[in-house]
Amino acid sequence: MSETPLVFMVVTLAFLAVFIVVDLFVIGRRPHVPSTKECARHIAFFVGAALVFGGLLWLVAGPKPAIEFYSGWLTEYSLSIDNLFVFVIIMGEFAVPRLLQKYVLSVGIAIALVLRGVFILVGVSLIDRFTWIFFIFGAFLLYTAWKVARGQDEEEYKENRLVASLRHVMRISDEYDGERLRVSKDGVSYFTPMLIVFLAIGTTDVMFAFDSIPAIFGLTRDPFIVFTSNVFALLGLQQLYFLLGAMLDKLAYLPVGLSIVLAFIGVKLILEALHGNSLPFINGGEPIAAVPEIPTWLSLAVIVVAIGGAAVASLVKARRQGLKLSRRDPGED
Numbered sequence: 201m202s203e204t205p206l207v208f209m210v211v212t213l214a215f216l217a218v219f220i221v222v223d224l225f226v227i228g229r230r231p232h233v234p235s236t237k238e239c240a241r242h243i244a245f246f247v248g249a250a251l252v253f254g255g256l257l258w259l260v261a262g263p264k265p266a267i268e269f270y271s272g273w274l275t276e277y278s279l280s281i282d283n284l285f286v287f288v289i290i291m292g293e294f295a296v297p298r299l300l301q302k303y304v305l306s307v308g309i310a311i312a313l314v315l316r317g318v319f320i321l322v323g324v325s326l327i328d329r330f331t332w333i334f335f336i337f338g339a340f341l342l343y344t345a346w347k348v349a350r351g352q353d354e355e356e357y358k359e360n361r362l363v364a365s366l367r368h369v370m371r372i373s374d375e376y377d378g379e380r381l382r383v384s385k386d387g388v389s390y391f392t393p394m395l396i397v398f399l400a401i402g403t404t405d406v407m408f409a410f411d412s413i414p415a416i417f418g419l420t421r422d423p424f425i426v427f428t429s430n431v432f433a434l435l436g437l438q439q440l441y442f443l444l445g446a447m448l449d450k451l452a453y454l455p456v457g458l459s460i461v462l463a464f465i466g467v468k469l470i471l472e473a474l475h476g477n478s479l480p481f482i483n484g485g486e487p488i489a490a491v492p493e494i495p496t497w498l499s500l501a502v503i504v505v506a507i508g509g510a511a512v513a514s515l516v517k518a519r520r521q522g523l524k525l526s527r528r529d530p531g532e533d
Contacts, residue, residue: 204261209424212253216431219249220313223435224306233298239439246436253432264496268420271500272429275419275465278458278507279412280433281451284441286404294397296376303379304394305438308401315405316430319413324423334473337414341466349459372396418465418472419499452517457510464502468494 227242234242250273258266287308291301326333373390377383381395416426444451471494 203265203422204257204424208256208260212424212428216428219246219435220310220431223438224310227438234302234439234442236443239443242439243436243443246432249435250432253428265420265422265425267496267500268422269425269429271419271496271503272416272425273432274500274503274507275415275461276412276429276433278454278461278503279408279415280437281440281444281454283408284437284444287401287441290397290400290404294393294400296393296397300376300379300394301441302438304397304401305441307398308405309434309437311398311402312405312408312434313431315402315409316413316434317427319409320423320426320430323413323417324421324426334418334469337417338466338469338473340410341414341418341462341469345459345462345466348455348462414469415462415465418469419496451511451514453510453513454507457506457508460506460510461503464499464506468499 223246254266254270254273257269287305290296291304296304371388371390372395373383373385373392375392376394377392379394380392381398383390383392412430413426416429420426420429
């Protein structure tokens with residue numbers, strides 16, 4: 201059950217609905233490449249809105265839900281930035297015109313919101329009935345952390361079987377025709393590559409949800425906080441895509457920071473599962489009451505230090521590389 205007053209939840213969901221409609225279906229429908237200034241303003245607005253929301257949550261529900269929200273939002277936002285690597289590769293793989301990329305991202309984010317909503321409902325239902333599911337979530341996050349640390353998540357985009365099979369059973373044109381999914385040439389109907397791009401983004405969003413939902417449940421079981429953390433993390437993602445598009449290769453240590461966060465949350469989930477469940481091969485089949493519980497403030501501290509440290513280290517490395525290049529003697533090449 202949520203500790204947040206019902207009136208506050210209803211008002212929040214109404215405001216978020218407006219934000220989503222404006223961000224995805226008003227601004228997102230305008231086919232243009234946003235300027236750096238426009239992107240910065242948009243992102244600053246939604247980051248500020250998330251910070252204000254956390255403060256209001258602190259006032260109406262107390263510090264614990266607010267800290268859980270900040271922890272969840274930072275985690276989901278960090279994962280969203282990492283996912284931009286894959287979006288960049290997908291856009292390049294299917295040669296999406298730059299003017300249409302904003303529209304594609306709008307549809308992809310809308311799909312992600314729906315999928316994450318479904319995953320949250322399923323996750324809450326499973327946790328209420330089977331708390332031992334935290335063992336599975338924890339193990340999955342540890343495995344994901346290992347993959348992220350090795351750089352296996354964003355090395356290259358591999359077309360999944362659904363997308364690949366469609367190429368063999370459907371007529372797909374070679375060129376885009378604006379936002380249209382279907383065109384007619386010489387009396388023959390073709391699907392445009394836009395359909396394939398939507399399917400690639402949508403099916404990739406499913407994999408993103410598998411990463412993000414277990415991570416957020418490791419920080420809070422409140423479905424309201426889980427949902428709002430995800431929504432605030434996805435709002436403004438279009439502008440973040442264009443702002444960071446040229447900088448993603450400079451965030452060299454972001455995977456390291458993310459792997460630390462995911463591994464920490466994975467351990468936290470397993471400890472919580474050990475605390476509340478009995479296993480026949482541990483402690484004589486009795487729950488382990490002495491298992492330490494990781495406080496919410498510590499989770500927030502680890503997330504801030506890991507992600508913040510990775511960002512600072514990445515910028516320092518990029519700056520040093522830039523200085524080395526600027527000092528290099530042209531005759532050396």
